[in-house]
Amino acid sequence: MKRYEQLADDIAHSIKEGLLARGEKLPSVRQASAARKVSPSTVFQAYYLLEARGLIAARERSGYYVTGGTHHMPPLPEPDVNTTLAVTQVDVSELVFEVLESTRARKVVPLGSAFPSPLLFPMARLAKTMATCVQAMDPWRSVEDISPGDAELRRQIALRYMIDGLQVSPDEIVITNGALEGLNLCLNAVTQPGDTVLISSPTFYAALQAIERNGLKAVDVPCHPADGIDLDALERALELHKPAACWLMTNFQNPIGSLMTDDKKKHMVELLTRHKVPLIEDDVYGELYFGDKRPKPAKAFDTDGLVMHCSSFSKCLAPGYRVGWAAPGRYAKAVERLKLTTTLATSVPAQITLASYLKKGGYDRHLRGLRHTLLLQQLKFVDAVERHFPQGTHLSAPNGGYFLWVKLPEGVNSLEMHRAALNLGISIAPGPIFSAQKGFTNYVRLNYGHIWSEEIEGAIAVLGKITHRLAMRAA
Numbered sequence: 001m002k003r004y005e006q007l008a009d010d011i012a013h014s015i016k017e018g019l020l021a022r023g024e025k026l027p028s029v030r031q032a033s034a035a036r037k038v039s040p041s042t043v044f045q046a047y048y049l050l051e052a053r054g055l056i057a058a059r060e061r062s063g064y065y066v067t068g069g070t071h072h073m074p075p076l077p078e079p080d081v082n083t084t085l086a087v088t089q090v091d092v093s094e095l096v097f098e099v100l101e102s103t104r105a106r107k108v109v110p111l112g113s114a115f116p117s118p119l120l121f122p123m124a125r126l127a128k129t130m131a132t133c134v135q136a137m138d139p140w141r142s143v144e145d146i147s148p149g150d151a152e153l154r155r156q157i158a159l160r161y162m163i164d165g166l167q168v169s170p171d172e173i174v175i176t177n178g179a180l181e182g183l184n185l186c187l188n189a190v191t192q193p194g195d196t197v198l199i200s201s202p203t204f205y206a207a208l209q210a211i212e213r214n215g216l217k218a219v220d221v222p223c224h225p226a227d228g229i230d231l232d233a234l235e236r237a238l239e240l241h242k243p244a245a246c247w248l249m250t251n252f253q254n255p256i257g258s259l260m261t262d263d264k265k266k267h268m269v270e271l272l273t274r275h276k277v278p279l280i281e282d283d284v285y286g287e288l289y290f291g292d293k294r295p296k297p298a299k300a301f302d303t304d305g306l307v308m309h310c311s312s313f314s315k316c317l318a319p320g321y322r323v324g325w326a327a328p329g330r331y332a333k334a335v336e337r338l339k340l341t342t343t344l345a346t347s348v349p350a351q352i353t354l355a356s357y358l359k360k361g362g363y364d365r366h367l368r369g370l371r372h373t374l375l376l377q378q379l380k381f382v383d384a385v386e387r388h389f390p391q392g393t394h395l396s397a398p399n400g401g402y403f404l405w406v407k408l409p410e411g412v413n414s415l416e417m418h419r420a421a422l423n424l425g426i427s428i429a430p431g432p433i434f435s436a437q438k439g440f441t442n443y444v445r446l447n448y449g450h451i452w453s454e455e456i457e458g459a460i461a462v463l464g465k466i467t468h469r470l471a472m473r474a475a
Contacts, residue, residue: 003038004045008053011046015055015066022397023383026056026064053292057375067290067379073386076256076396076407079201079222081230085237087196087219088436090212096205096433099418109459112418112427114254116402116449118319120373122366126318129360130353137352145352146345148336149175149325153355157325160358166300168309172332174339175325175346179284179312182326182335184210185342186280186308187245189334191216195244198237200229202405202434202443204254204282207247211436218436219243225396225405228253228260231267238275245278251295252285255434255445256405257398259295266301278331279307284324287316287367289400290375305330313354316367321350374402374449381448384457388464390471402449408442408467411474417444420466426459 001009014020027035032043047064050056057067099112141150148154154170161168176182183206191197193215199207201220211218219237222230229248237243250260250268260268272279283297299309308331312324323346328335339345357363381404382397392409408414414430421428429447431440450456 004042004049007032007036007038007042007046008049011050012053012055020066022066023379024066025062026066028063051372057372057379059376065379067375073389074394076225076394076405078224079230081222081233083201083220083222083233085219085221085233085240086437087217087241090208090216090218090436092205092208092433092436092438093212095438096209099427099429099433107425108422109426109455110450111446111456111459111463112429113447113450114429115319116315116374116447117451119451120370120449121317121319122362125362126321126353126357129357130349133352133356134349137349141352142348145348147174147339149173149346150348150351150355152359153323153351154325156355156358161327164294164296164300166297168299168327172327172329173325174328174332174336175323175351176310176312176339177324177343177346178314178322179282179310179324180206181339181343182310182312182324183207183247183280183282185335185338186278186310186326186328186331187211187214187216187247188338189328189331190278190280190308191244196241198234198241198243198246198248198277199436200248200253201436202255202431202440203247203436204249205433207282208434208436211247216244220436220439223253223256223258225256225258227264228258229268231264231271234268235271238271238277243277245280246272247280247282248298249282249285250298251283252288252398252401252403254285254401255403255429257396257401257403259399260298262296262301265296265298269298269301269307273302273304273306277306278329281307281309283309283311284315285401286311288371288374288402290371291399295400299327299329302329308335316370317357317363318350318354321354322347323350323354371400377402377448377450377452378404380452381446381456381460384460385446385464388461390464390468392471393467402447404446404448406444406446408444409471409474410442412442412467412470414440414442414444417463417466417470420470421463424462426462428463 154173200223299307308328394407418430429445431443432438
């Protein structure tokens, strides 16, 4: 083992054992070099390695701080895995629309938003790329690049799959208007009205809306805060309800932030394959990891073409361009035909712009910077929640994405909190919009993908005061 690796392992052990607390500053490179009798370059390499693992992060002009390890608030409780796994007729859209309306105005502090700040993305460079591409575009491409989408963009996406160890043909990929269209097309390809779909509990509200809109029924399957859906409960639900599909996030699940291990993903895919149930995999946060490598999607373990993998550039590169894709395995032709009979095509200028950007390089450099920023943002948000929220609050800081899932003290109603906060110019996402049964009444999702400021610090302090007041009233 090299010296820098040994130093990194020693620091990582100290973080794991709680000797170095979350938010604590590490010794400077000069101090660490003198204390360990190693060169400054050895310390730099160790710190870079720890940063890649998501355990520390640099603050400009300040040094390195611990971002991994433990924090002061207790973690989220484990779910009740012995639930009845009841079939639910979903009816959440009105509640979701009420909450989403509150996130659009610029004057509102957007902690309830589903999107990170648009200021985190290379919009100027994309605009220049688009200007060049559109000027040089063959007019015939406007009709040639209908579904399944621009050939070069599909090739670039297939190359990224290859880098991650997946063999996905460009011919399998269908370009869509954001991941959400891809997810909906996949759902339509494998279900009929009246069918049952398995989802995690909690789940992304767009999945609930799609199920409601298509006349389907949902079964909530418990989701663990750390590693995702409970496989024993999933197996019971498969045997009880014979579902037509399963819709899940395996990487940095929205809203809870859980990350399934590779072994768990493999076992889940094997289980679904045994029951011949297709998996609609929503993987829009997979590129926003804080560790040293991108977590594999469940599709990496698919041998029968049953995993319908969906993602987009909206959360990691180009918000507003609405360019996503589906890699639907054996259902690729069905999804392509559904695309042709609904929206027909995705914006050709947006597609060729992203294809050119990916081809020229720079995407991974942008992603490294974005991940680093989000990691620092998370540290600040967690620290603020710990300082301002009352005892009885729980949270878990995920290893990727940009959401905190916060359990409030017993008796605090998150819908009431949402309305009180909105009156003061702050949006949050209350727990019931993430549940087919409108549960999680004392949970909220907070978005830490917005650039830290005094305004955000003040907003979290206000949320803490509201929570204190509601908790005291409930006591």
